Amino acid sequence: MDSSQRVRAILSFVQAADAGSFAAGARALGISSAAVSKNIAGLEKALGVRLMNRTTRSLKLTEEGEAFLRQARVALEALDLAVDAVVSQRAAPSGRVRISTSAGFGREQLTPVLPGLLNTYPGLAVEVDFDDRVVDLVHDGYDIALRGGRIADSSLVSRTVCKFRMVLVASLAYLETHGIPKQPEDLLRHRMLNRRFLGGRISPWNFVAEDGSISTLNTESALITMSSPEALTEMAVAGVGVAEIGIHHAWKHLQSGALRLLLLRSHHPGQFEMTLQYPHRALVAPRVRVTVDYLLDSFANMPELHVSQSDLSACEA
Structure with a gap:
Protein backbone atom coordinates (compact mmCIF):
# COMPACT_ATOMS: atom_id res chain seq x y z
CA MET A 1 0.00 0.00 0.00
CA ASP A 2 1.61 3.27 -1.15
CA SER A 3 1.30 6.59 0.65
CA SER A 4 -1.69 7.88 -1.31
CA GLN A 5 -3.57 4.61 -0.85
CA ARG A 6 -2.74 4.64 2.86
CA VAL A 7 -4.14 8.16 3.32
CA ARG A 8 -7.37 7.25 1.43
CA ALA A 9 -7.73 4.10 3.52
CA ILE A 10 -7.21 5.95 6.80
CA LEU A 11 -9.74 8.62 5.80
CA SER A 12 -12.26 5.91 4.92
CA PHE A 13 -11.68 4.16 8.25
CA VAL A 14 -12.04 7.33 10.35
CA GLN A 15 -15.16 8.52 8.50
CA ALA A 16 -16.82 5.10 8.73
CA ALA A 17 -15.96 4.81 12.44
CA ASP A 18 -17.33 8.30 13.16
CA ALA A 19 -20.47 7.86 11.05
CA GLY A 20 -21.20 4.34 12.26
CA SER A 21 -21.53 2.76 8.83
CA PHE A 22 -19.77 2.41 5.49
CA ALA A 23 -22.66 4.13 3.68
CA ALA A 24 -22.60 7.22 5.91
CA GLY A 25 -18.81 7.38 5.75
CA ALA A 26 -18.95 7.11 1.97
CA ARG A 27 -21.43 10.01 1.75
CA ALA A 28 -19.11 12.18 3.87
CA LEU A 29 -16.21 11.41 1.53
CA GLY A 30 -18.22 11.61 -1.68
CA ILE A 31 -17.33 8.07 -2.78
CA SER A 32 -19.18 4.75 -2.94
CA SER A 33 -19.73 2.34 -0.05
CA ALA A 34 -17.86 -0.29 -2.04
CA ALA A 35 -14.82 2.00 -2.24
CA VAL A 36 -14.89 2.58 1.52
CA SER A 37 -15.16 -1.17 2.16
CA LYS A 38 -12.27 -1.86 -0.23
CA ASN A 39 -10.09 0.84 1.36
CA ILE A 40 -10.65 -0.46 4.89
CA ALA A 41 -10.09 -4.06 3.85
CA GLY A 42 -6.80 -3.03 2.26
CA LEU A 43 -5.78 -1.18 5.41
CA GLU A 44 -6.54 -4.20 7.60
CA LYS A 45 -4.54 -6.43 5.26
CA ALA A 46 -1.57 -4.05 5.35
CA LEU A 47 -1.71 -3.85 9.16
CA GLY A 48 -2.35 -7.55 9.65
CA VAL A 49 -5.21 -6.98 12.12
CA ARG A 50 -8.98 -6.61 11.98
CA LEU A 51 -10.02 -3.04 12.81
CA MET A 52 -13.79 -3.46 12.57
CA ASN A 53 -16.37 -6.14 13.07
CA ARG A 54 -19.20 -5.37 10.68
CA THR A 55 -22.60 -6.77 9.90
CA THR A 56 -25.22 -5.67 7.41
CA ARG A 57 -26.70 -3.39 10.05
CA SER A 58 -23.80 -2.07 12.13
CA LEU A 59 -20.08 -1.98 12.71
CA LYS A 60 -18.04 -2.09 15.91
CA LEU A 61 -14.38 -1.30 16.37
CA THR A 62 -12.08 -3.96 17.71
CA GLU A 63 -9.61 -3.14 20.49
CA GLU A 64 -6.94 -2.70 17.81
CA GLY A 65 -9.36 -0.53 15.87
CA GLU A 66 -9.94 1.76 18.85
CA ALA A 67 -6.19 2.21 19.33
CA PHE A 68 -5.62 2.83 15.62
CA LEU A 69 -8.48 5.37 15.50
CA ARG A 70 -6.84 7.46 18.23
CA GLN A 71 -3.54 7.54 16.37
CA ALA A 72 -5.23 8.15 13.03
CA ARG A 73 -6.95 11.23 14.43
CA VAL A 74 -3.56 12.59 15.55
CA ALA A 75 -2.13 11.99 12.07
CA LEU A 76 -5.04 13.70 10.31
CA GLU A 77 -4.92 16.59 12.75
CA ALA A 78 -1.22 17.01 11.98
CA LEU A 79 -2.06 17.29 8.28
CA ASP A 80 -4.70 19.93 9.02
CA LEU A 81 -2.27 21.85 11.22
CA ALA A 82 0.41 21.71 8.55
CA VAL A 83 -2.01 23.53 6.25
CA ASP A 84 -2.92 25.96 9.03
CA ALA A 85 0.76 26.70 9.67
CA VAL A 86 1.28 27.71 6.04
CA VAL A 87 -1.90 29.79 5.97
CA SER A 88 -0.95 31.46 9.27
CA GLN A 89 2.16 32.92 7.67
CA ARG A 90 -0.16 35.04 5.53
CA ALA A 91 -2.86 35.76 8.10
CA ALA A 92 -3.15 36.54 11.80
CA PRO A 93 -3.96 33.61 14.14
CA SER A 94 -7.68 33.07 14.51
CA GLY A 95 -10.13 30.68 16.09
CA ARG A 96 -11.38 29.68 19.53
CA VAL A 97 -9.00 28.70 22.35
CA ARG A 98 -10.46 26.60 25.18
CA ILE A 99 -8.73 27.00 28.56
CA SER A 100 -9.24 25.10 31.82
CA THR A 101 -8.05 26.76 35.03
CA SER A 102 -8.75 26.83 38.75
CA ALA A 103 -11.22 29.38 40.07
CA GLY A 104 -8.64 31.36 42.04
CA PHE A 105 -5.83 31.52 39.47
CA GLY A 106 -8.34 32.09 36.71
CA ARG A 107 -9.93 35.04 38.43
CA GLU A 108 -6.80 36.67 39.88
CA GLN A 109 -4.13 35.96 37.25
CA LEU A 110 -5.68 34.75 33.98
CA THR A 111 -8.69 37.02 33.60
CA PRO A 112 -6.74 40.33 33.88
CA VAL A 113 -4.48 39.43 30.92
CA LEU A 114 -7.20 38.23 28.53
CA PRO A 115 -8.13 41.73 27.26
CA GLY A 116 -4.52 42.28 26.19
CA LEU A 117 -4.44 38.90 24.44
CA LEU A 118 -7.61 39.62 22.49
CA ASN A 119 -6.46 43.14 21.59
CA THR A 120 -3.16 41.75 20.30
CA TYR A 121 -4.87 38.97 18.31
CA PRO A 122 -8.34 40.23 17.28
CA GLY A 123 -9.04 36.99 15.40
CA LEU A 124 -9.01 34.94 18.59
CA ALA A 125 -11.96 33.96 20.78
CA VAL A 126 -11.41 32.51 24.26
CA GLU A 127 -13.51 30.06 26.25
CA VAL A 128 -12.48 29.58 29.89
CA ASP A 129 -13.78 26.99 32.35
CA PHE A 130 -13.08 27.74 36.02
CA ASP A 131 -12.85 24.27 37.52
CA ASP A 132 -10.60 23.04 40.34
CA ARG A 133 -10.73 19.41 39.20
CA VAL A 134 -8.01 17.96 37.00
CA VAL A 135 -9.42 17.60 33.48
CA ASP A 136 -8.46 15.34 30.58
CA LEU A 137 -7.37 17.91 28.00
CA VAL A 138 -7.72 15.68 24.96
CA HIS A 139 -10.93 13.91 25.96
CA ASP A 140 -12.61 17.12 27.19
CA GLY A 141 -11.51 19.17 24.19
CA TYR A 142 -9.32 21.77 25.90
CA ASP A 143 -6.39 23.47 24.19
CA ILE A 144 -4.66 24.70 27.37
CA ALA A 145 -4.83 23.94 31.09
CA LEU A 146 -3.39 25.94 33.98
CA ARG A 147 -2.79 23.60 36.90
CA GLY A 148 -1.22 23.88 40.32
CA GLY A 149 0.37 21.18 42.44
CA ARG A 150 2.64 18.27 41.56
CA ILE A 151 2.03 17.69 37.88
CA ALA A 152 3.17 14.60 35.96
CA ASP A 153 1.59 13.69 32.63
CA SER A 154 3.87 12.55 29.82
CA SER A 155 1.11 12.97 27.24
CA LEU A 156 1.17 16.75 27.76
CA VAL A 157 3.66 19.53 27.15
CA SER A 158 4.23 21.30 30.49
CA ARG A 159 5.61 24.84 30.75
CA THR A 160 6.36 26.14 34.23
CA VAL A 161 4.58 29.38 35.11
CA CYS A 162 6.04 29.72 38.62
CA LYS A 163 7.03 27.81 41.73
CA PHE A 164 4.34 27.70 44.39
CA ARG A 165 5.50 28.65 47.89
CA GLY A 270 6.29 22.78 49.75
CA GLN A 271 7.36 21.63 46.32
CA PHE A 272 4.55 22.80 44.09
CA GLU A 273 4.36 24.67 40.85
CA MET A 274 1.86 26.22 38.48
CA THR A 275 2.14 24.83 34.97
CA LEU A 276 0.65 25.68 31.63
CA GLN A 277 -0.08 22.49 29.71
CA TYR A 278 -1.21 21.58 26.23
CA PRO A 279 -1.39 18.25 24.35
CA HIS A 280 1.61 16.81 22.52
CA ARG A 281 1.04 17.28 18.82
CA ALA A 282 3.18 17.13 15.72
CA LEU A 283 2.28 20.78 15.14
CA VAL A 284 0.70 23.29 17.50
CA ALA A 285 -2.16 25.34 16.04
CA PRO A 286 -1.19 29.02 15.60
CA ARG A 287 -4.12 30.13 17.78
CA VAL A 288 -2.78 27.94 20.63
CA ARG A 289 0.88 28.82 20.09
CA VAL A 290 0.36 32.61 20.31
CA THR A 291 -1.92 32.20 23.34
CA VAL A 292 0.66 30.06 25.16
CA ASP A 293 3.45 32.57 24.44
CA TYR A 294 1.33 35.57 25.45
CA LEU A 295 0.19 34.00 28.73
CA LEU A 296 3.69 32.88 29.73
CA ASP A 297 5.09 36.35 29.06
CA SER A 298 2.27 37.95 31.06
CA PHE A 299 2.66 35.59 34.03
CA ALA A 300 6.42 36.18 34.05
CA ASN A 301 5.74 39.84 34.84
CA MET A 302 3.33 39.28 37.73
CA PRO A 303 5.12 40.16 41.02
CA GLU A 304 2.91 37.90 43.17
CA LEU A 305 4.08 34.84 41.20
CA HIS A 306 7.80 35.56 41.69
CA VAL A 307 8.31 36.81 45.25
CA SER A 308 11.93 36.75 46.43
CA GLN A 309 13.17 35.51 49.81
CA SER A 310 14.23 39.03 50.79
CA ASP A 311 10.74 40.35 50.04
CA LEU A 312 9.28 37.62 52.25
CA SER A 313 11.60 38.42 55.14
CA ALA A 314 10.38 42.00 55.15
CA CYS A 315 6.81 40.78 55.79
CA GLU A 316 7.53 38.53 58.78
CA ALA A 317 5.82 39.23 62.08
Missing part, protein backbone atom coordinates in the same frame (compact mmCIF):
# COMPACT_ATOMS: atom_id res chain seq x y z
CA MET A 166 3.18 27.96 50.80
CA VAL A 167 3.31 30.39 53.74
CA LEU A 168 1.72 30.72 57.17
CA VAL A 169 -0.10 34.02 57.71
CA ALA A 170 -2.27 35.82 60.20
CA SER A 171 -3.62 39.33 60.51
CA LEU A 172 -1.96 41.91 62.72
CA ALA A 173 -5.16 42.22 64.77
CA TYR A 174 -5.20 38.47 65.42
CA LEU A 175 -1.54 38.44 66.45
CA GLU A 176 -2.04 41.36 68.81
CA THR A 177 -4.79 39.39 70.57
CA HIS A 178 -3.35 35.86 70.48
CA GLY A 179 0.38 36.46 70.28
CA ILE A 180 3.01 35.51 67.71
CA PRO A 181 3.95 31.80 67.54
CA LYS A 182 7.71 31.35 67.92
CA GLN A 183 7.92 27.64 67.08
CA PRO A 184 5.66 25.14 65.30
CA GLU A 185 4.30 23.64 68.53
CA ASP A 186 2.92 27.06 69.50
CA LEU A 187 0.43 26.78 66.65
CA LEU A 188 -1.47 24.10 68.55
CA ARG A 189 -2.63 26.85 70.91
CA HIS A 190 -3.81 29.02 68.02
CA ARG A 191 -6.92 29.04 65.86
CA MET A 192 -5.82 27.15 62.75
CA LEU A 193 -7.50 27.57 59.38
CA ASN A 194 -6.88 24.56 57.17
CA ARG A 195 -7.48 23.50 53.58
CA ARG A 196 -9.12 20.32 52.37
CA PHE A 197 -8.48 19.30 48.78
CA LEU A 198 -11.41 18.24 46.61
CA GLY A 199 -10.33 14.61 46.95
CA GLY A 200 -10.76 14.86 50.72
CA ARG A 201 -7.08 15.07 51.70
CA ILE A 202 -6.20 17.68 54.34
CA SER A 203 -3.28 19.93 53.46
CA PRO A 204 -0.39 19.12 55.86
CA TRP A 205 1.62 21.82 57.64
CA ASN A 206 5.27 20.79 57.38
CA PHE A 207 8.29 22.20 59.16
CA VAL A 208 12.05 21.80 58.75
CA ALA A 209 14.19 21.17 61.84
CA GLU A 210 17.78 22.37 62.24
CA ASP A 211 19.08 18.92 61.26
CA GLY A 212 17.08 19.06 58.00
CA SER A 213 14.39 16.58 59.04
CA ILE A 214 10.78 17.39 58.22
CA SER A 215 7.92 17.10 60.70
CA THR A 216 4.18 17.46 60.15
CA LEU A 217 1.92 19.36 62.52
CA ASN A 218 -1.36 17.71 63.43
CA THR A 219 -4.07 20.16 62.30
CA GLU A 220 -7.12 18.02 63.13
CA SER A 221 -8.17 20.62 65.69
CA ALA A 222 -8.42 23.35 63.02
CA LEU A 223 -11.14 25.89 63.69
CA ILE A 224 -12.12 26.12 60.03
CA THR A 225 -11.49 23.71 57.14
CA MET A 226 -12.22 24.88 53.60
CA SER A 227 -11.60 23.64 50.07
CA SER A 228 -11.03 27.17 48.73
CA PRO A 229 -7.63 28.83 49.35
CA GLU A 230 -9.19 32.17 48.40
CA ALA A 231 -11.77 31.80 51.18
CA LEU A 232 -9.02 30.84 53.65
CA THR A 233 -7.16 33.99 52.70
CA GLU A 234 -10.27 36.07 53.40
CA MET A 235 -10.68 34.38 56.79
CA ALA A 236 -7.07 35.17 57.70
CA VAL A 237 -7.45 38.81 56.62
CA ALA A 238 -10.61 39.02 58.75
CA GLY A 239 -8.56 38.01 61.82
CA VAL A 240 -10.15 34.59 62.33
CA GLY A 241 -6.87 32.67 62.74
CA VAL A 242 -3.65 31.35 61.21
CA ALA A 243 -3.82 29.99 57.66
CA GLU A 244 -1.43 28.22 55.29
CA ILE A 245 -1.90 29.62 51.78
CA GLY A 246 0.06 30.17 48.58
CA ILE A 247 2.18 33.30 48.52
CA HIS A 248 0.36 34.49 45.36
CA HIS A 249 -2.88 34.59 47.37
CA ALA A 250 -1.26 36.40 50.28
CA TRP A 251 1.08 38.83 48.52
CA LYS A 252 -1.20 41.86 48.10
CA HIS A 253 -2.34 41.52 51.73
CA LEU A 254 1.25 41.24 52.94
CA GLN A 255 2.15 44.38 51.02
CA SER A 256 -0.78 46.29 52.49
CA GLY A 257 0.02 45.09 56.01
CA ALA A 258 -3.27 43.24 56.39
CA LEU A 259 -1.35 39.96 56.86
CA ARG A 260 2.01 39.02 58.39
CA LEU A 261 4.18 35.96 57.77
CA LEU A 262 4.81 33.46 60.55
CA LEU A 263 7.64 30.98 61.19
CA LEU A 264 9.27 31.80 57.87
CA ARG A 265 12.57 30.10 58.73
CA SER A 266 11.10 26.80 59.89
CA HIS A 267 7.96 26.43 57.79
CA HIS A 268 8.41 24.14 54.77
CA PRO A 269 7.22 25.96 51.62
Whole structure:
Protein backbone atom coordinates (compact mmCIF):
# COMPACT_ATOMS: atom_id res chain seq x y z
CA MET A 1 0.00 0.00 0.00
CA ASP A 2 1.61 3.27 -1.15
CA SER A 3 1.30 6.59 0.65
CA SER A 4 -1.69 7.88 -1.31
CA GLN A 5 -3.57 4.61 -0.85
CA ARG A 6 -2.74 4.64 2.86
CA VAL A 7 -4.14 8.16 3.32
CA ARG A 8 -7.37 7.25 1.43
CA ALA A 9 -7.73 4.10 3.52
CA ILE A 10 -7.21 5.95 6.80
CA LEU A 11 -9.74 8.62 5.80
CA SER A 12 -12.26 5.91 4.92
CA PHE A 13 -11.68 4.16 8.25
CA VAL A 14 -12.04 7.33 10.35
CA GLN A 15 -15.16 8.52 8.50
CA ALA A 16 -16.82 5.10 8.73
CA ALA A 17 -15.96 4.81 12.44
CA ASP A 18 -17.33 8.30 13.16
CA ALA A 19 -20.47 7.86 11.05
CA GLY A 20 -21.20 4.34 12.26
CA SER A 21 -21.53 2.76 8.83
CA PHE A 22 -19.77 2.41 5.49
CA ALA A 23 -22.66 4.13 3.68
CA ALA A 24 -22.60 7.22 5.91
CA GLY A 25 -18.81 7.38 5.75
CA ALA A 26 -18.95 7.11 1.97
CA ARG A 27 -21.43 10.01 1.75
CA ALA A 28 -19.11 12.18 3.87
CA LEU A 29 -16.21 11.41 1.53
CA GLY A 30 -18.22 11.61 -1.68
CA ILE A 31 -17.33 8.07 -2.78
CA SER A 32 -19.18 4.75 -2.94
CA SER A 33 -19.73 2.34 -0.05
CA ALA A 34 -17.86 -0.29 -2.04
CA ALA A 35 -14.82 2.00 -2.24
CA VAL A 36 -14.89 2.58 1.52
CA SER A 37 -15.16 -1.17 2.16
CA LYS A 38 -12.27 -1.86 -0.23
CA ASN A 39 -10.09 0.84 1.36
CA ILE A 40 -10.65 -0.46 4.89
CA ALA A 41 -10.09 -4.06 3.85
CA GLY A 42 -6.80 -3.03 2.26
CA LEU A 43 -5.78 -1.18 5.41
CA GLU A 44 -6.54 -4.20 7.60
CA LYS A 45 -4.54 -6.43 5.26
CA ALA A 46 -1.57 -4.05 5.35
CA LEU A 47 -1.71 -3.85 9.16
CA GLY A 48 -2.35 -7.55 9.65
CA VAL A 49 -5.21 -6.98 12.12
CA ARG A 50 -8.98 -6.61 11.98
CA LEU A 51 -10.02 -3.04 12.81
CA MET A 52 -13.79 -3.46 12.57
CA ASN A 53 -16.37 -6.14 13.07
CA ARG A 54 -19.20 -5.37 10.68
CA THR A 55 -22.60 -6.77 9.90
CA THR A 56 -25.22 -5.67 7.41
CA ARG A 57 -26.70 -3.39 10.05
CA SER A 58 -23.80 -2.07 12.13
CA LEU A 59 -20.08 -1.98 12.71
CA LYS A 60 -18.04 -2.09 15.91
CA LEU A 61 -14.38 -1.30 16.37
CA THR A 62 -12.08 -3.96 17.71
CA GLU A 63 -9.61 -3.14 20.49
CA GLU A 64 -6.94 -2.70 17.81
CA GLY A 65 -9.36 -0.53 15.87
CA GLU A 66 -9.94 1.76 18.85
CA ALA A 67 -6.19 2.21 19.33
CA PHE A 68 -5.62 2.83 15.62
CA LEU A 69 -8.48 5.37 15.50
CA ARG A 70 -6.84 7.46 18.23
CA GLN A 71 -3.54 7.54 16.37
CA ALA A 72 -5.23 8.15 13.03
CA ARG A 73 -6.95 11.23 14.43
CA VAL A 74 -3.56 12.59 15.55
CA ALA A 75 -2.13 11.99 12.07
CA LEU A 76 -5.04 13.70 10.31
CA GLU A 77 -4.92 16.59 12.75
CA ALA A 78 -1.22 17.01 11.98
CA LEU A 79 -2.06 17.29 8.28
CA ASP A 80 -4.70 19.93 9.02
CA LEU A 81 -2.27 21.85 11.22
CA ALA A 82 0.41 21.71 8.55
CA VAL A 83 -2.01 23.53 6.25
CA ASP A 84 -2.92 25.96 9.03
CA ALA A 85 0.76 26.70 9.67
CA VAL A 86 1.28 27.71 6.04
CA VAL A 87 -1.90 29.79 5.97
CA SER A 88 -0.95 31.46 9.27
CA GLN A 89 2.16 32.92 7.67
CA ARG A 90 -0.16 35.04 5.53
CA ALA A 91 -2.86 35.76 8.10
CA ALA A 92 -3.15 36.54 11.80
CA PRO A 93 -3.96 33.61 14.14
CA SER A 94 -7.68 33.07 14.51
CA GLY A 95 -10.13 30.68 16.09
CA ARG A 96 -11.38 29.68 19.53
CA VAL A 97 -9.00 28.70 22.35
CA ARG A 98 -10.46 26.60 25.18
CA ILE A 99 -8.73 27.00 28.56
CA SER A 100 -9.24 25.10 31.82
CA THR A 101 -8.05 26.76 35.03
CA SER A 102 -8.75 26.83 38.75
CA ALA A 103 -11.22 29.38 40.07
CA GLY A 104 -8.64 31.36 42.04
CA PHE A 105 -5.83 31.52 39.47
CA GLY A 106 -8.34 32.09 36.71
CA ARG A 107 -9.93 35.04 38.43
CA GLU A 108 -6.80 36.67 39.88
CA GLN A 109 -4.13 35.96 37.25
CA LEU A 110 -5.68 34.75 33.98
CA THR A 111 -8.69 37.02 33.60
CA PRO A 112 -6.74 40.33 33.88
CA VAL A 113 -4.48 39.43 30.92
CA LEU A 114 -7.20 38.23 28.53
CA PRO A 115 -8.13 41.73 27.26
CA GLY A 116 -4.52 42.28 26.19
CA LEU A 117 -4.44 38.90 24.44
CA LEU A 118 -7.61 39.62 22.49
CA ASN A 119 -6.46 43.14 21.59
CA THR A 120 -3.16 41.75 20.30
CA TYR A 121 -4.87 38.97 18.31
CA PRO A 122 -8.34 40.23 17.28
CA GLY A 123 -9.04 36.99 15.40
CA LEU A 124 -9.01 34.94 18.59
CA ALA A 125 -11.96 33.96 20.78
CA VAL A 126 -11.41 32.51 24.26
CA GLU A 127 -13.51 30.06 26.25
CA VAL A 128 -12.48 29.58 29.89
CA ASP A 129 -13.78 26.99 32.35
CA PHE A 130 -13.08 27.74 36.02
CA ASP A 131 -12.85 24.27 37.52
CA ASP A 132 -10.60 23.04 40.34
CA ARG A 133 -10.73 19.41 39.20
CA VAL A 134 -8.01 17.96 37.00
CA VAL A 135 -9.42 17.60 33.48
CA ASP A 136 -8.46 15.34 30.58
CA LEU A 137 -7.37 17.91 28.00
CA VAL A 138 -7.72 15.68 24.96
CA HIS A 139 -10.93 13.91 25.96
CA ASP A 140 -12.61 17.12 27.19
CA GLY A 141 -11.51 19.17 24.19
CA TYR A 142 -9.32 21.77 25.90
CA ASP A 143 -6.39 23.47 24.19
CA ILE A 144 -4.66 24.70 27.37
CA ALA A 145 -4.83 23.94 31.09
CA LEU A 146 -3.39 25.94 33.98
CA ARG A 147 -2.79 23.60 36.90
CA GLY A 148 -1.22 23.88 40.32
CA GLY A 149 0.37 21.18 42.44
CA ARG A 150 2.64 18.27 41.56
CA ILE A 151 2.03 17.69 37.88
CA ALA A 152 3.17 14.60 35.96
CA ASP A 153 1.59 13.69 32.63
CA SER A 154 3.87 12.55 29.82
CA SER A 155 1.11 12.97 27.24
CA LEU A 156 1.17 16.75 27.76
CA VAL A 157 3.66 19.53 27.15
CA SER A 158 4.23 21.30 30.49
CA ARG A 159 5.61 24.84 30.75
CA THR A 160 6.36 26.14 34.23
CA VAL A 161 4.58 29.38 35.11
CA CYS A 162 6.04 29.72 38.62
CA LYS A 163 7.03 27.81 41.73
CA PHE A 164 4.34 27.70 44.39
CA ARG A 165 5.50 28.65 47.89
CA MET A 166 3.18 27.96 50.80
CA VAL A 167 3.31 30.39 53.74
CA LEU A 168 1.72 30.72 57.17
CA VAL A 169 -0.10 34.02 57.71
CA ALA A 170 -2.27 35.82 60.20
CA SER A 171 -3.62 39.33 60.51
CA LEU A 172 -1.96 41.91 62.72
CA ALA A 173 -5.16 42.22 64.77
CA TYR A 174 -5.20 38.47 65.42
CA LEU A 175 -1.54 38.44 66.45
CA GLU A 176 -2.04 41.36 68.81
CA THR A 177 -4.79 39.39 70.57
CA HIS A 178 -3.35 35.86 70.48
CA GLY A 179 0.38 36.46 70.28
CA ILE A 180 3.01 35.51 67.71
CA PRO A 181 3.95 31.80 67.54
CA LYS A 182 7.71 31.35 67.92
CA GLN A 183 7.92 27.64 67.08
CA PRO A 184 5.66 25.14 65.30
CA GLU A 185 4.30 23.64 68.53
CA ASP A 186 2.92 27.06 69.50
CA LEU A 187 0.43 26.78 66.65
CA LEU A 188 -1.47 24.10 68.55
CA ARG A 189 -2.63 26.85 70.91
CA HIS A 190 -3.81 29.02 68.02
CA ARG A 191 -6.92 29.04 65.86
CA MET A 192 -5.82 27.15 62.75
CA LEU A 193 -7.50 27.57 59.38
CA ASN A 194 -6.88 24.56 57.17
CA ARG A 195 -7.48 23.50 53.58
CA ARG A 196 -9.12 20.32 52.37
CA PHE A 197 -8.48 19.30 48.78
CA LEU A 198 -11.41 18.24 46.61
CA GLY A 199 -10.33 14.61 46.95
CA GLY A 200 -10.76 14.86 50.72
CA ARG A 201 -7.08 15.07 51.70
CA ILE A 202 -6.20 17.68 54.34
CA SER A 203 -3.28 19.93 53.46
CA PRO A 204 -0.39 19.12 55.86
CA TRP A 205 1.62 21.82 57.64
CA ASN A 206 5.27 20.79 57.38
CA PHE A 207 8.29 22.20 59.16
CA VAL A 208 12.05 21.80 58.75
CA ALA A 209 14.19 21.17 61.84
CA GLU A 210 17.78 22.37 62.24
CA ASP A 211 19.08 18.92 61.26
CA GLY A 212 17.08 19.06 58.00
CA SER A 213 14.39 16.58 59.04
CA ILE A 214 10.78 17.39 58.22
CA SER A 215 7.92 17.10 60.70
CA THR A 216 4.18 17.46 60.15
CA LEU A 217 1.92 19.36 62.52
CA ASN A 218 -1.36 17.71 63.43
CA THR A 219 -4.07 20.16 62.30
CA GLU A 220 -7.12 18.02 63.13
CA SER A 221 -8.17 20.62 65.69
CA ALA A 222 -8.42 23.35 63.02
CA LEU A 223 -11.14 25.89 63.69
CA ILE A 224 -12.12 26.12 60.03
CA THR A 225 -11.49 23.71 57.14
CA MET A 226 -12.22 24.88 53.60
CA SER A 227 -11.60 23.64 50.07
CA SER A 228 -11.03 27.17 48.73
CA PRO A 229 -7.63 28.83 49.35
CA GLU A 230 -9.19 32.17 48.40
CA ALA A 231 -11.77 31.80 51.18
CA LEU A 232 -9.02 30.84 53.65
CA THR A 233 -7.16 33.99 52.70
CA GLU A 234 -10.27 36.07 53.40
CA MET A 235 -10.68 34.38 56.79
CA ALA A 236 -7.07 35.17 57.70
CA VAL A 237 -7.45 38.81 56.62
CA ALA A 238 -10.61 39.02 58.75
CA GLY A 239 -8.56 38.01 61.82
CA VAL A 240 -10.15 34.59 62.33
CA GLY A 241 -6.87 32.67 62.74
CA VAL A 242 -3.65 31.35 61.21
CA ALA A 243 -3.82 29.99 57.66
CA GLU A 244 -1.43 28.22 55.29
CA ILE A 245 -1.90 29.62 51.78
CA GLY A 246 0.06 30.17 48.58
CA ILE A 247 2.18 33.30 48.52
CA HIS A 248 0.36 34.49 45.36
CA HIS A 249 -2.88 34.59 47.37
CA ALA A 250 -1.26 36.40 50.28
CA TRP A 251 1.08 38.83 48.52
CA LYS A 252 -1.20 41.86 48.10
CA HIS A 253 -2.34 41.52 51.73
CA LEU A 254 1.25 41.24 52.94
CA GLN A 255 2.15 44.38 51.02
CA SER A 256 -0.78 46.29 52.49
CA GLY A 257 0.02 45.09 56.01
CA ALA A 258 -3.27 43.24 56.39
CA LEU A 259 -1.35 39.96 56.86
CA ARG A 260 2.01 39.02 58.39
CA LEU A 261 4.18 35.96 57.77
CA LEU A 262 4.81 33.46 60.55
CA LEU A 263 7.64 30.98 61.19
CA LEU A 264 9.27 31.80 57.87
CA ARG A 265 12.57 30.10 58.73
CA SER A 266 11.10 26.80 59.89
CA HIS A 267 7.96 26.43 57.79
CA HIS A 268 8.41 24.14 54.77
CA PRO A 269 7.22 25.96 51.62
CA GLY A 270 6.29 22.78 49.75
CA GLN A 271 7.36 21.63 46.32
CA PHE A 272 4.55 22.80 44.09
CA GLU A 273 4.36 24.67 40.85
CA MET A 274 1.86 26.22 38.48
CA THR A 275 2.14 24.83 34.97
CA LEU A 276 0.65 25.68 31.63
CA GLN A 277 -0.08 22.49 29.71
CA TYR A 278 -1.21 21.58 26.23
CA PRO A 279 -1.39 18.25 24.35
CA HIS A 280 1.61 16.81 22.52
CA ARG A 281 1.04 17.28 18.82
CA ALA A 282 3.18 17.13 15.72
CA LEU A 283 2.28 20.78 15.14
CA VAL A 284 0.70 23.29 17.50
CA ALA A 285 -2.16 25.34 16.04
CA PRO A 286 -1.19 29.02 15.60
CA ARG A 287 -4.12 30.13 17.78
CA VAL A 288 -2.78 27.94 20.63
CA ARG A 289 0.88 28.82 20.09
CA VAL A 290 0.36 32.61 20.31
CA THR A 291 -1.92 32.20 23.34
CA VAL A 292 0.66 30.06 25.16
CA ASP A 293 3.45 32.57 24.44
CA TYR A 294 1.33 35.57 25.45
CA LEU A 295 0.19 34.00 28.73
CA LEU A 296 3.69 32.88 29.73
CA ASP A 297 5.09 36.35 29.06
CA SER A 298 2.27 37.95 31.06
CA PHE A 299 2.66 35.59 34.03
CA ALA A 300 6.42 36.18 34.05
CA ASN A 301 5.74 39.84 34.84
CA MET A 302 3.33 39.28 37.73
CA PRO A 303 5.12 40.16 41.02
CA GLU A 304 2.91 37.90 43.17
CA LEU A 305 4.08 34.84 41.20
CA HIS A 306 7.80 35.56 41.69
CA VAL A 307 8.31 36.81 45.25
CA SER A 308 11.93 36.75 46.43
CA GLN A 309 13.17 35.51 49.81
CA SER A 310 14.23 39.03 50.79
CA ASP A 311 10.74 40.35 50.04
CA LEU A 312 9.28 37.62 52.25
CA SER A 313 11.60 38.42 55.14
CA ALA A 314 10.38 42.00 55.15
CA CYS A 315 6.81 40.78 55.79
CA GLU A 316 7.53 38.53 58.78
CA ALA A 317 5.82 39.23 62.08
